[in-house]
Amino acid sequence: MTKTNRVKIGTSFSPEELESKGLSYFQSLEALKVVREEFEIKDIRLGIRWNQAVDKNGTVDLHYYKPFLDYCLNTDIKLTLNIGPIKTFRWPESHVPAVVLKKLEKIPPNNTEIDLEDDMAAVAIHFSEELLNKLQSRYSAEELGHIVMIQPENEAFNAFGLKKWTMSEEYIQKMIETIWEFFPGKEILLSSSGCTNIKKCLEVAQKYVERIHKFTFGINYYYKTPFNQQSPFISWYDDIWRSRFHGISCAKNKKLADYYGYKVEITEAQLEGWGHRIKGPGQSTIEFERMMKRIERFILPEEGGLVRVWGIENFARDYIFKRLSEEQQNIIRIIKDINLA
Numbered sequence: 001m002t003k004t005n006r007v008k009i010g011t012s013f014s015p016e017e018l019e020s021k022g023l024s025y026f027q028s029l030e031a032l033k034v035v036r037e038e039f040e041i042k043d044i045r046l047g048i049r050w051n052q053a054v055d056k057n058g059t060v061d062l063h064y065y066k067p068f069l070d071y072c073l074n075t076d077i078k079l080t081l082n083i084g085p086i087k088t089f090r091w092p093e094s095h096v097p098a099v100v101l102k103k104l105e106k107i108p109p110n111n112t113e114i115d116l117e118d119d120m121a122a123v124a125i126h127f128s129e130e131l132l133n134k135l136q137s138r139y140s141a142e143e144l145g146h147i148v149m150i151q152p153e154n155e156a157f158n159a160f161g162l163k164k165w166t167m168s169e170e171y172i173q174k175m176i177e178t179i180w181e182f183f184p185g186k187e188i189l190l191s192s193s194g195c196t197n198i199k200k201c202l203e204v205a206q207k208y209v210e211r212i213h214k215f216t217f218g219i220n221y222y223y224k225t226p227f228n229q230q231s232p233f234i235s236w237y238d239d240i241w242r243s244r245f246h247g248i249s250c251a252k253n254k255k256l257a258d259y260y261g262y263k264v265e266i267t268e269a270q271l272e273g274w275g276h277r278i279k280g281p282g283q284s285t286i287e288f289e290r291m292m293k294r295i296e297r298f299i300l301p302e303e304g305g306l307v308r309v310w311g312i313e314n315f316a317r318d319y320i321f322k323r324l325s326e327e328q329q330n331i332i333r334i335i336k337d338i339n340l341a
Contacts, residue, residue: 006304007296009335010043011035011312012268014090015068016052018313029067031316036077038319040336043306044072045080045267047088049095050127058099060130062138073143080189082151083131085124086114086165089154093161111164116171125178132182149216150179151189157197169204176208191218191267194239199247205262212260217253218267219299223291224280240298250299257301265306266295272311282311285330309335
């Protein structure tokens with residue numbers, strides 16, 4: 001069993017992901033409760049997808065997310081909101097409503113950077129203002145206190161997703177300022193694919209150097225992938241090893257975090273499988289423990305941090321239908337031991 005007093009286990013939760021796999025809306029809400037009450041996970045990231053948060057006219061409507069928000073904001077959950085709006089976690093990453101796209105003078109081509117001067121950026125910022133205002137008007141200050149962090153866009157500088165859109169630094173800065181206009185001083189999460197985008201994230205954060213301690217850098221770490229498991233020779237060539245070629249290595253990032261005072265978390269730690277080709281951390285207790293040891297040793301600062309496991313929805317689904325494997329049960333037991341320590 002993993003021995004650690006330094007980290008806590010959190011997760012990301014997507015009700016849409018469960019619905020795409022056949023669960024009903026109410027079963028998705030039940031799954032969220034399983035994550036908190038049965039798996040003992042308090043640190044939860046919830047994504048607000050733009051196309052799920054507006055009505056047919058494009059006006060902000062939180063009806064879909066209300067039961068999930070109500071539950072999170074009235075329990076002991078520490079909630080992180082990924083408000084997007086252009087990129088929110090889980091495929092296809094970009095969730096811009098069709099009604100919004102139709103009104104744009106120009107839709108950004110695939111694989112391009114969205115700049116602050118673009119029409120898309122302007123409507124995205126306007127939506128964010130309306131969304132944050134709606135949250136403020138609907139929930140009490142005590143309830144909103146459960147929102148510990150807000151993430152503008154997901155992997156903003158990584159060309160991933162159906163559209164492969166990235167964001168300019170100026171646009172992300174404007175999003176941060178918009179968030180702080182409604183939620184002054186709230187922690188900001190900037191996420192990176194591995195360590196590939198840490199340098200750019202840090203450049204954005206340093207614009208607010210007097211408040212840099214209000215930033216958390218989230219690293220999305222996939223321990224076993226079809227690429228690095230092609231042969232035994234490259235099996236350890238993961239994101240940690242490759243980070244040395246991206247300007248700021250995982251080791252250097254640990255030192256910078258200590259120097260500047262920003263936090264580091266694993267925003268996505270692989271708990272999903274890759275089919276039958278690879279037995280990954282979500283299918284093997286041994287692989288889960290190995291992944292955790294690499295994260296603690298090479299990525300997180302010495303004082304510890306948060307590791308959000310990626311794919312907990314699948315575990316909650318299997319729990320509901322009473323089909324958890326022995327390995328899944330062991331992994332859940334480790335998570336509970338860590339969080340209850």
